[in-house]
Amino acid sequence: MHRERIPVYVVTGFLGSGKSTLLSRWLKQAPFSDAALIVNEIGEVGIDHATLGFAGDASMLLADACVCCSGLPALNEALEQLFWARLHRSIARFKMVVIETTGLADPGPLAASLSLNAFVKERYRIAGTFTTISAPHAADTLTRYAEARAQLKGADAVIVTKTDLANDEELAAVQARLRGARVAHSANGSLALQDALALLSLPAPAIENIAALPFSLTHSHDAQTRFIPIDEARDIDALDAQIQAIRAQHGESLLRLKGMVRLKDSDALALVQYARGDASAQITECPANAVRSGLTLILKA
Template sequence: MNRERIPVYVMTGFLGSGKSTLLARWLKEAPFSGAALIVNEIGEVGIDHATLGFSGDASVLLADACVCCSGLPALNEALEQLFWARLHRSIARFEMVVIETTGLADPGPLVASLSLNPLVKERYRIAGTFTALAANHALDTLSRFAEASAQLRGADAVIVTKTDLVGTRELAAVEARLSGARIAHSAHASLALSDALALLAEPAPRAERAVAPPSPPFSRPRSHDAITRFIAIEPTSDIDALHARVSELKERYGDALLRLKGIVRLKDCVAVVQFARGDARAQITAAPADMSDVKSGLTLIVKPGAAR
């Protein structure tokens, strides 16, 4: 019997590209509002899953492992479990799956792995891969980090984010580097899901993408040129102390700090902390209402050999 396979959309993008902010909007819009969600984070404590604001009950967090490396078996297992839960109606019926990868993931192995698991291959299909790329340091990111180039090679559509932070000339230089890709712009998560999905249906430009040549096939497991560290913060701190702590960490690690994020319980509130390479300062905002199961502290993603 010929069965309609469940479409899978992949959201990827290098550390600090704004993919989670954009995805948080898309998950509130049809058809993603009725999707199952799989979030992958490499840190010990995952916060993206908690801050996306996803209201569905079909969601899975894959923490402390990257899906393009040692996390592939867990990803396939999650897809299997979601399928059986859907079949037995223990969760609401979903019509598609959305996967958010870590900021270091290569989508190539992820996509390839879906054809290796018999059940996953029979029941799911890749419908599209979106790659977010922050305009304010896109060229530097692509030249310095192989993971970013791999994400670009695996993209069906590229969302150039943070376009409000660059001028016309710099944005044109980024687009020239992306020759051959389907491109959309977004500032403050302004791109609607309907426009992103429409982009997938457009013919790809004929020009060849100006990115680094493909890297050799990955061995299993592989490693990335980054490590994670978690710093616990006691709930006795206040907002000023938190700002001071983040500033101290930024100064200590310098250019070796690729990403900093966390959920921190303070004396009078719970805060979400976000800092990406290239940001002038960290963003500290109020956390969503229910964060009782998230460990208080900061996750740092740094280059190997960085000062402790």
């Protein structure tokens, strides 16, 4: 009997490229609003799943392992668990699965793994891979990081993000690197999901001018993570000063910093986001939840 396989959409992109901002809006739009969600983070404490605002009950966090390296078995196990939960109606009957990878993930091994696992292959199919890349930092990121180049190589569609923060020269440079690709632009997560999905119906991409590392199911990243627990901060200004000290200490080796920190005498948490190249960290208040208070650093090894 022919079994209709569940479509899987992968959202990837280098550290700080804005994929979580974009995905948080897509998850509120059909058809992703009826999806199951798998979030992968390499840090000891994951925060993306807590900040995406996903309303569904079919969600899983794969933390402290990148799915394209040591996390592939956990990903296949998560897909199996979701399938059985869906079949037994212990969760809502999702129509598709959305996977958000870490900012260092190569989507190639992920897609290959899904085709090599017999159970998963029979029940799921890759429907599309979206890769985000930050317009202001695209040229430098693609030059310095093989992971970013591999993400573009594995993309079915490329979303150029933060276009509102880029000048004409930066936009022209990234467009030149993406000749032949299915490309859309987004400013502060403005690209609608339907417009992104429409890209997948265009002629297949053949991205030029992008060199990637040879494909392999087993590899590792030249980066390490570190979690700094912070019980609480006096206020946002005090937290910002602490973050500036961390940035000064690690310099160019600091690729990403994110976390949630409890504020003294407040029912809120401070959500912290910083990526290499940003002028300063973005700190905003958000409702308190069970996430450990502290900051995750991703450092170039």
